[in-house]
Amino acid sequence: MTTEGPAPKVGFEETYREHRIALLRLAYLMSGSHEVSEDVVQSVFTSAHERWDQIETPLPYLKRAVVNLVKDGQRRHLRRLARPAERPPVALPQEVDETWTQIARLPWVQRAVVVLHYYEDLPLAEIADILDRPAATVRSDHRRALDKLRKALA
């Protein structure tokens, strides 16, 4: 017996137009790279397009896919890690600039936890699920990230 999920509430094109920039922003905060962000988001939409009818909750699915693809990219494209971090397109207030610089220096997992918790407002338990890490480990990631940031910004 097969069970089919309900059809998505919104169409693919509508979702693409409404949420592409939000997904690009999420990917950028996670990766710090315009190029990576565009690659990731386009790949995510391309993949999702092929199975759109089976995706029950598109936006959470797409966000999770973006996170996972950025994570995969961080593992596989080590050369990118050696590149200097890209700057945002406009001058930032000093406090924001300093804080963003320190966030970008965090190890990737800690950075992902910070972005997902403080930008996406996800609880740590849900972040653990997305990152496929034990909840206690993510709580530790979070604590260590805050310790580093607090020291760096003191």
Added chain:
Amino acid sequence: MNDAKTPESLGLLLRHTLHTVADTLTEDEFTTTRADNSRKPHRRRRILVGLGAVAIPVVLAAGAGAAILREGPEYVDTIPPQDIVMRGSVDGSRYLLRESDRTDECGRPVTGVELVEEKKNLLGSEWNTTGHEYGEYAETECGLVNDTSRYLKNPALFNDSGAEVGDSFVWVYAVHPDVTAVRITSDGYTKDLKVYEIDGAGYAPFEVPEDMNEYTAELLIDGRVFPGSEEVQKVPRP
């Protein structure tokens, strides 16, 4: 000085910082980045057009600021004649399909074709083309590369994508090597697109009539529609 002394104040600072940085990133910002680097990071553009209809507005935006592709010796110097697959025109706006001359991150040739609109590619300016390739992308040590294995087992699988040319669109179908034509039908309109064989796959450009809003595409093998290949395509109009 940053106020990061307490968990609450640090949390507020992080939220403020992340949202401020995110708000600086607009669609234009990404589009500008893409247009400025349109030649070198071709892999990204290829993914872009692989989305099909929804990629159109982005491709449109990426074209801003580009200019004319010249004919004659200068043009020949730019694109070797033997690389040109076909030429066409939509409402007086000329375009061509050329064999891809790109390489992946490991330096291996990329398959497929590029759609080049003349007015978006002025000699001496950055290239502004869209890539079209048969198969599906897979993450490898060489970056995102095309994998045709699943597609080659099923002639019903194909890629379709396109870009604005003139006042309408040119849509490119990348199909199985056994496919001999792509049939387009729409309200009394029927056309069998010619398939050009490139790198072991077929490529069929479709000049979408300006007044066409929806059509059906089917793949033909020796004159017969291949089952499961039918696709209804809505034409995005800006």
